[in-house]
Amino acid sequence: MKEKNKKNTLILSITCGILAVVLVTSIFIQVRTVDESRELNIEGLREDELRTEIASYKSKYEETMAQYEDTQAKIQEYNTAINEDRETSEILDQELEQAKTLLGLTDVTGKGVVITLTDTDEALYTYTADDLLLLINELRYAGAEAISINDNRVINLTDIAMISDNLIVMNGGNTRISSPYVVKAIGDQTYLMSTLSMKNSGYIDQMEANGMKIEVEQKNNIEIKAYTGEIESNYIKEVE
DSSP states (O other), X not given: OHHHHHHHHHHHXXXXXXXXXXXXXXXXXXXXXXXXXXXXXXXXSOHHHHHHHHHHHHHHHHHHHHHHHHHHHHHHHHHHHHHHHHHHHHHHHHHHHHHHHHHTOSOEEEEEEEXXXXXXXXXXXXXXXXXXXXXXXXXXXXXXXXEEETTEXXXXXXXXXXXETTEEEETTTTEEEOSSEEEEEXXXXXXXHHHHTOTTTSHHHHHHHTTOEEEEEEEEEEEXXXXXXXXXXXXXXXXX
């Protein structure tokens, strides 16, 4: 899209240049005509011939001014079009970047929390795919704007499944993760911590009740990488 906008801007600029050249050439011709008229023997002209010459020069002058004003108006019109085109391009670029950010297709950074889930021999259970899904849902409920597990971006289409006691897969089985599970979430730290720390029903208390190890840290410079998998839609279609 940027290449197309640059091409349109170049075409408009060339057009303005051509119009300016035509205008200058027209004025030059008129001025030259007036200069040549000075060589005429005006004193030898009869009164009616003199009036005719003056009327002719006046007509040419008015015609030249009309051409000048028309060309100026067109140049202004093209400049406006160029500016509007540039502004539209900038707006579209901003909207595209925002959409990519919301879809998880860009690297992001910000304040949030980092939760580390570690399987231990002392725990009654090991972390499962369901435990990770529950945590993801809790973070989204608390307003998390970006989430990753072991530096793999989690988006709306991300699936998490268990394939063995200590191995979990994401994104259709293309990504394998294992303990410790480091879950990063960018969002309002107060909301995130309050949701996770709710007495008895909060995620932290639920995991600790089963003797599972969980650590939660608040950090101000969390970096979450962009989603690198393919986004496919097999069933939805655009309404025509």
